[in-house]
Structure formats: structure tokens, C-alpha cells
Amino acid sequence: MSFLQFAYNNVRRNKRAYAAYLLSSAFAVMIFFIYAIFLFHPQIANSLFGKTTQMGMKTAEYIIFVFSFLFVLFSVSAFLKTRKKEFGLLTILGSTSSQLNRLIFLENMIIGFIAILIGLIVGFVVSKIFLIVGAMAIGMKALPFYFPWKAIGLTVASFMSLFFVISILTLFFVRNNKVMELLQGAKKPKTEPKASWVLSLLTILAIIGAVVLGRDFNSGTWLYVTVLVLIGTYLMYTQLSVYMIRWMKKNRRFFRNGTNMLWLSELAYKMKDNARIFFMVTIVTSIACSAVSIVLILNGMIKEELDTRFQLVYSTDAANPFLQKNKKLIDQKLKENHIQAHHYQITVKDLKSPELKFVSVIKQSDFNKFSGVIGLKPVNLSQKESFLILFDNPKKKKINNVTLSGETKQTYPVTGQTESGISRFIYDTLVIPDSEFAKVKGENTSTFNLYHVPNWENRNPTAESMDTKIGVALSEELSKQKVPVEYSNLFYSSAASYTEMKSANNMILFIGLFIALVFSISMASFLYFKLYTDLADDKKQYHAISKIGLSIREMKKVVNIQIGILFFVPFLFSAIQALWGVRVVVKTQAYDVFQPTIISICAFFIVQLICFLVVRWRYWSQVKEAMV
Known part of the structure; x- marks a missing residue:
């Protein structure tokens, strides 16, 4: 040989x-x-x-x-x-x-x-x-x-x-x-596992610290939150779990009930021996669950990218000489592809405001031209009156007056307010009479060309649709222009942006699901190996105990508990971390982050359950042979 x-x-x-x-x-x-x-x-x-x-x-x-x-x-x-x-x-x-x-x-x-x-x-x-x-x-x-x-x-x-x-x-x-x-x-x-009450207390403090810092999660705190979560998770398996098991064993009534003595006596050893595996499984699973949840949440947010009001938006400085040239290019592309669009050109002045920080000011006549497109009625403002269009108002606060800072220093009473928004490039907007608009001196003055395609809500743009291809072609064409630094140049296509984000998100989901599956199967195989490593000792133990009266039903219960703890305790903590982590990272009240997270956790639970059933079947078939 x-x-x-x-x-x-x-x-x-x-x-x-x-x-x-x-x-x-x-x-x-x-x-x-x-x-x-x-x-x-x-x-x-x-x-x-x-x-x-x-x-x-x-x-x-x-x-x-x-x-x-x-x-x-x-x-x-x-x-x-x-x-x-x-x-x-x-x-x-x-x-x-x-x-x-x-x-x-x-x-x-x-x-x-x-x-x-x-x-x-x-x-x-x-x-x-x-x-x-x-x-x-x-x-x-x-x-x-x-x-x-x-x-x-x-x-x-x-x-x-x-x-x-x-x-x-x-x-x-x-x-x-x-x-x-x-x-x-x-x-x-093996020596009896010991746990330090100091390190057990540190576990609780690390978890509390992560929760407190997570309330203000940002680029400055994410590292501290991550480190505290890692420390808390590791110490939970190596210290706190052993400490809790010893406390449970001291409860004589619980410890001597049924087969509790059998599985609880071994549990402290298994928790200590498998601490690193539990830690790794928990962190990997929580990251995978959180990633899938965030992708599902983003998939819901992307739907808003499909703007059914203005599908093409082109913005330049008012003095930009490229304005008319690029407008002709957009009109030409639309005409070549037989897409009829209504064009609205408005002038926007950006100013600071103590009530809104920044506000875009437009004149009444411009607003009345396209008000029907965004679902609003034309306004008829008297001198010094204003109409406020908020881009995002999660707290639904009512604003009675808007003060324009800078050279203008004028306060306008708000006679009407809405949260519909005009475009994602025009944020909080104040509509004022034309005569007042001429007096306002903004920090920046821009010209917006808004294109509305009728019946757009009935269209479903894809990567192959003409709407998307026009948007991408125009974006590439405009990006090739050498625009001077002193001019701003901004183009937005609803179809192209929506399709690109949707495709990217779907691809991330497609990739992430299979990577998460690789993680889950790999972790399950390692847990199976750990069970197999102790199989010889377990068979001897069950053989000896069966001689003094342990039934097959009782042994099966013990096996289910031991393997269940090995598979589902790390999963339980990873699910809790995912629910908390997604809520911390995705700070929005406009979308339900709970439902997507539950969906991802359930998906991972099904995979974990299948792995558990397969491993339990293999393990049980071996252990059963040891019974007298």
C-alpha cells in the first residue's frame, strides 16, 4: 500500500x-x-x-x-x-x-x-x-x-x-x-467550569452600554457599539451562561426534576467547550439576518424612487450657458423615442430659514403651472402671504410663519401647508407672490426643467425599457460635458434611477441569500462535528445510565434538549441582535423595519431547523445503539 x-x-x-x-x-x-x-x-x-x-x-x-x-x-x-x-x-x-x-x-x-x-x-x-x-x-x-x-x-x-x-x-x-x-x-x-461574577457583571454592562450608545448610532459611535456587542456576546457564553447554569443547579427542586439533572450537569461543560463556536455562529447569523433585513427594507424604499410626477429633472445655474444646449438634447431624445412629455421651467432661490434651516423659494406663477401634476390646486396669494410645501415632515408639525434670512430678512405668514413635495431635488419649498419673489435675494439661484410624462403610473420600467435607456443615455451624455466648476449641473431620471437601484438591490439580495446559506450550512456542519467528537463518550455515558433505568423516551428528550441548545441558543441571541441592530442602523419612522427583519429571521430559522433535524437524526441513530 x-x-x-x-x-x-x-x-x-x-x-x-x-x-x-x-x-x-x-x-x-x-x-x-x-x-x-x-x-x-x-x-x-x-x-x-x-x-x-x-x-x-x-x-x-x-x-x-x-x-x-x-x-x-x-x-x-x-x-x-x-x-x-x-x-x-x-x-x-x-x-x-x-x-x-x-x-x-x-x-x-x-x-x-x-x-x-x-x-x-x-x-x-x-x-x-x-x-x-x-x-x-x-x-x-x-x-x-x-x-x-x-x-x-x-x-x-x-x-x-x-x-x-x-x-x-x-x-x-x-x-x-x-x-x-x-x-x-x-x-x-475536565475541570469543573468556573465563572467570574466580575466578568458576568461586565457582560451585562457591555450589553447595556451597546444599547445606550445605539440610541445615537452614527459614524462616531458605531465602532464602540460593535466592540461592546462582541465583548458582551463572547462573555455571555464563556462567563454569564456558566454562572446562570450553576445558579439553576442550586435550585434543587428544578435540578432533580425528571431528566434535568442529566442534561443540566453536562450543559455547563458544553457551553464552556463550545463558547467560541456559539460566539461565531451568533455573530455570523446576526450579521446575515441584519443584512437581508436591510436589503428588504431598501427594496420597499426604492419604490419611492419611481417618481410619478416628474420623470426627468434637469437643473442648472440660471447663468449657465449649457442650459439651452442640454434642454435641446433632452427634447431631441424624447422626440426620437416618441415619448410625449410636458415641460415646466421654474426658477428656484435657496435661502436659510430658522424654521426650516434651508428653504427653496419659487414664485406663484411657476407653481400654478404644474400644481395639478403634484396633486395640488393653484394658489392665489396676497402680498406677504405664502404657501409651504414640505419635502418630509415625519412629526407632522404645523409651521405658521417662515422667515427668510440673509439680505431679505422677511417673514411670510403660511396660509397653507402640504407634505407632497415637488421633486427629490427640490426640498422644502415656499411659494410667494411674483412681486415678492423679485425682491428676494437667494444664496443660490437655479433653473429647474421638469418633465412630466402622462400616465406614467401605468408604466413599469425595467433595464430593457425605453424609459430607462433614455435616462441612462442622457446621464452619460451630460456627464461627458466639461462643465466649468462655477456652474452646477444636475440631471435625474426617475426610470433610470429606479431601475438601477432596484437591480442593484435585487442583485445584493440574490448574492446575499446564497452567501448567508453558505454561512448557515458551514456553521451547522461544524456543530455536527462537535457532536460527533463527543459521540464516543456520550455513548458510553448513555449505555451506563440505561443500565439503571433510563428509557429510550427519556434519552431522546435529553438528546433533543442538548442538540436544541447547541443549535437554537445562538440563533435566539442572533435574532435578538438582528432585531435591535436593524432598528439602530435604519433610523426611519416612514418604513416598517420590524416586518422585514422578522421575515429574514424566519427564513434563517427554517434553514436552522432543517439542519437541526438532519443532525439530530444522525446523532440519535448512533446514540440509540448504546442503549441496553
């Missing part, structure tokens, strides 16, 4: 332990490969939002690769710890350190090669479905299948390098251990 065959047989004989790890690695390879197929697809680069799509795919590739590296490194190091006894026996039989290193290296490379092969094969099979779904996400027609040489090369090179580097790094894990330490392996006597 050659040395390669010996390494292969070791992998094959430990297939039960390696199965979940191998499948998780293969799944990560598959997703990486599918995203690479998108990245190198010839039609993506030529699509309307091809650059955005490729950027998203590249980001996804980096995230998957970095996470896969950490996951594989962490998993292999844990696998090697369980095989120390085996390495000790090989050492006694005469194996040199170089032969052990070679064995470990070959085993890791064999597993890596099999994972890459499985990932590529499954990726080929399902790639057509992903191409259809991905194309729908970015608003394109179904992408045809092509033979992805570049995607195969990138995937193989990336993951072979990953497994090669990790195979080199793992050589240091058993390098300096003595034979006696190797023979003992993971069977060293």
Missing part, C-alpha cells in the same frame, strides 16, 4: 466525521463557481448595469473565499485535535514527524480535491437555473449558457490554493506535541 493510498483510506474510514465538512466545502465551491460564471458571462459586461453586477459578483467571491478559508482552517484544526490519539499510535509504531506531516498534507489535499470536484459538477448542473434567476434579478432577459473556462480556472486555482495553504498551516498543529499528550488526545480530565 502506497503512502497516498494510506492517506486516502484514512479519509475514507473517517467519512462519517468528514461528511458534513466535505459537503459544506463543496457547497461553498459550488456557489463560488456559479458567481464566477456570472462574472465572466459575455452578455453581463455589455448589459445596462453590467459594471454594477460584476462588482457585486467580485465582492461575493471575496466574501466566500475569505469565509471558506477561515471555516476550513478552523475545521481542520478541530479535526486534528480529535485524531491526536491516532497520531500518537503512529508515532509509537515508528512514524517520523515528516511522515506525519506528509499524511496530514495529503489528507487535506484529497478532501479539498473531492470538494472542488463535487462543487464543479453540481455547479454545472444547476448553473442554468441560476443564470435565469440572476438575470431576472438584474432585469435582463434569460442569459444563455456558455462553457465557462475562465470560471472553472478561477474556482480551481482559488480553492486548490486555499486547501494547499491550509494544509501547510495545519502541519504546525501537532508539530511539538509529545507522545503521551497525543495518546491522551481530547480525553484529558
Whole structure:
């Protein structure tokens, strides 16, 4: 038997332990490969939002690769710890350190090669479905299948390098251990877990501090909030949980009830041993849940980008010589594509105001021209009167007077107020009589060209629609102009902006869901491995207890509790963190952030539940054999 065959047989004989790890690695390879197929697809680069799509795919590739590296490194190091006894026996039989290193290296490379092969094969099979779904996400027609040489090369090179580097790094894990330490392996006597009441108190203080700072979450506090959450989560598993379990054990009535004594006695050890895993699972799951929730919230906000009032807005300084030239370009594009639009040109003066900080002032005659478009009636203002149009008024406050600062220094009583807004480029607006407008001296005077397309609400712009293409073409054309610094130049297309944001958001959701799935499956496989590591000891324990009367029903209850704690305690805390974190980051009263977060948590719970049922079934089938 050659040395390669010996390494292969070791992998094959430990297939039960390696199965979940191998499948998780293969799944990560598959997703990486599918995203690479998108990245190198010839039609993506030529699509309307091809650059955005490729950027998203590249980001996804980096995230998957970095996470896969950490996951594989962490998993292999844990696998090697369980095989120390085996390495000790090989050492006694005469194996040199170089032969052990070679064995470990070959085993890791064999597993890596099999994972890459499985990932590529499954990726080929399902790639057509992903191409259809991905194309729908970015608003394109179904992408045809092509033979992805570049995607195969990138995937193989990336993951072979990953497994090669990790195979080199793992050589240091058993390098300096003595034979006696190797023979003992993971069977060293465990000391009773202890917890410090000081560190337990610090856990509570860290969580309270994060909540307090989260009320004013901004660029200056986000780092402190993140650090406090990480510290609080880690100490909760290493200190506070052990402290709480010891407190529960002191409650004799609860501790001696049924099988509580059995699972509670082991719980403190398991919490302490698995603290790092619980911490990692909690943080990864909470980040994934929060990211999906925020994407769902943004998807609801994007609907407002589809402005049904003014679909094209072009703004310049009043003295800008490019004004008429660009207006003709817009009119020409609309005419060429047979789109009829009503054009309104208004002059806007920006001033400071103590009541509104900044306010845009327009004259009554300009407002009355387009008032019907924004759903308002024309106004008839007497001298010194005004009509106020607020862009956003979440507190629904009533403003009675508006004072214009600067050279004007004039106060205008507000005879009417609305929150409809004119355009997303014209914020809080004050309508005043034409005679008063001539007297006002603004800090900045702009000319806005507003284009309204009738029956726009019945249109549904996509990346392929003419409305979007016109908007994108005009944006690119105007951006090429060398406008002097002293002139402002601003163009907005409702269809182009809406479609681009929607496509980008859908792509983020498409990418994020599968990355989150990679995270969930990888974490579940690692939890399965931790159960498998303790399987031999658990079987001996259950065998001994079954002799004194433990029934199958009682043992199944204990197994359900132990595995349930392993899977669902970290998930519970990650769900709480996601609910709180999304509320802290997305500071808006206009949108419901609770419902999207609950949807994402439920989705992750379903994945976690499926993993729990599979792992419990595998674990229970092994433990049941130990019963007398």
C-alpha cells in the first residue's frame, strides 16, 4: 500500500466525521463557481448595469473565499485535535514527524480535491437555473449558457490554493506535541467550569452600554457599539451562561426534576467547550439576518424612487450657458423615442430659514403651472402671504410663519401647508407672490426643467425599457460635458434611477441569500462535528445510565434538549441582535423595519431547523445503539 493510498483510506474510514465538512466545502465551491460564471458571462459586461453586477459578483467571491478559508482552517484544526490519539499510535509504531506531516498534507489535499470536484459538477448542473434567476434579478432577459473556462480556472486555482495553504498551516498543529499528550488526545480530565461574577457583571454592562450608545448610532459611535456587542456576546457564553447554569443547579427542586439533572450537569461543560463556536455562529447569523433585513427594507424604499410626477429633472445655474444646449438634447431624445412629455421651467432661490434651516423659494406663477401634476390646486396669494410645501415632515408639525434670512430678512405668514413635495431635488419649498419673489435675494439661484410624462403610473420600467435607456443615455451624455466648476449641473431620471437601484438591490439580495446559506450550512456542519467528537463518550455515558433505568423516551428528550441548545441558543441571541441592530442602523419612522427583519429571521430559522433535524437524526441513530 502506497503512502497516498494510506492517506486516502484514512479519509475514507473517517467519512462519517468528514461528511458534513466535505459537503459544506463543496457547497461553498459550488456557489463560488456559479458567481464566477456570472462574472465572466459575455452578455453581463455589455448589459445596462453590467459594471454594477460584476462588482457585486467580485465582492461575493471575496466574501466566500475569505469565509471558506477561515471555516476550513478552523475545521481542520478541530479535526486534528480529535485524531491526536491516532497520531500518537503512529508515532509509537515508528512514524517520523515528516511522515506525519506528509499524511496530514495529503489528507487535506484529497478532501479539498473531492470538494472542488463535487462543487464543479453540481455547479454545472444547476448553473442554468441560476443564470435565469440572476438575470431576472438584474432585469435582463434569460442569459444563455456558455462553457465557462475562465470560471472553472478561477474556482480551481482559488480553492486548490486555499486547501494547499491550509494544509501547510495545519502541519504546525501537532508539530511539538509529545507522545503521551497525543495518546491522551481530547480525553484529558475536565475541570469543573468556573465563572467570574466580575466578568458576568461586565457582560451585562457591555450589553447595556451597546444599547445606550445605539440610541445615537452614527459614524462616531458605531465602532464602540460593535466592540461592546462582541465583548458582551463572547462573555455571555464563556462567563454569564456558566454562572446562570450553576445558579439553576442550586435550585434543587428544578435540578432533580425528571431528566434535568442529566442534561443540566453536562450543559455547563458544553457551553464552556463550545463558547467560541456559539460566539461565531451568533455573530455570523446576526450579521446575515441584519443584512437581508436591510436589503428588504431598501427594496420597499426604492419604490419611492419611481417618481410619478416628474420623470426627468434637469437643473442648472440660471447663468449657465449649457442650459439651452442640454434642454435641446433632452427634447431631441424624447422626440426620437416618441415619448410625449410636458415641460415646466421654474426658477428656484435657496435661502436659510430658522424654521426650516434651508428653504427653496419659487414664485406663484411657476407653481400654478404644474400644481395639478403634484396633486395640488393653484394658489392665489396676497402680498406677504405664502404657501409651504414640505419635502418630509415625519412629526407632522404645523409651521405658521417662515422667515427668510440673509439680505431679505422677511417673514411670510403660511396660509397653507402640504407634505407632497415637488421633486427629490427640490426640498422644502415656499411659494410667494411674483412681486415678492423679485425682491428676494437667494444664496443660490437655479433653473429647474421638469418633465412630466402622462400616465406614467401605468408604466413599469425595467433595464430593457425605453424609459430607462433614455435616462441612462442622457446621464452619460451630460456627464461627458466639461462643465466649468462655477456652474452646477444636475440631471435625474426617475426610470433610470429606479431601475438601477432596484437591480442593484435585487442583485445584493440574490448574492446575499446564497452567501448567508453558505454561512448557515458551514456553521451547522461544524456543530455536527462537535457532536460527533463527543459521540464516543456520550455513548458510553448513555449505555451506563440505561443500565439503571433510563428509557429510550427519556434519552431522546435529553438528546433533543442538548442538540436544541447547541443549535437554537445562538440563533435566539442572533435574532435578538438582528432585531435591535436593524432598528439602530435604519433610523426611519416612514418604513416598517420590524416586518422585514422578522421575515429574514424566519427564513434563517427554517434553514436552522432543517439542519437541526438532519443532525439530530444522525446523532440519535448512533446514540440509540448504546442503549441496553
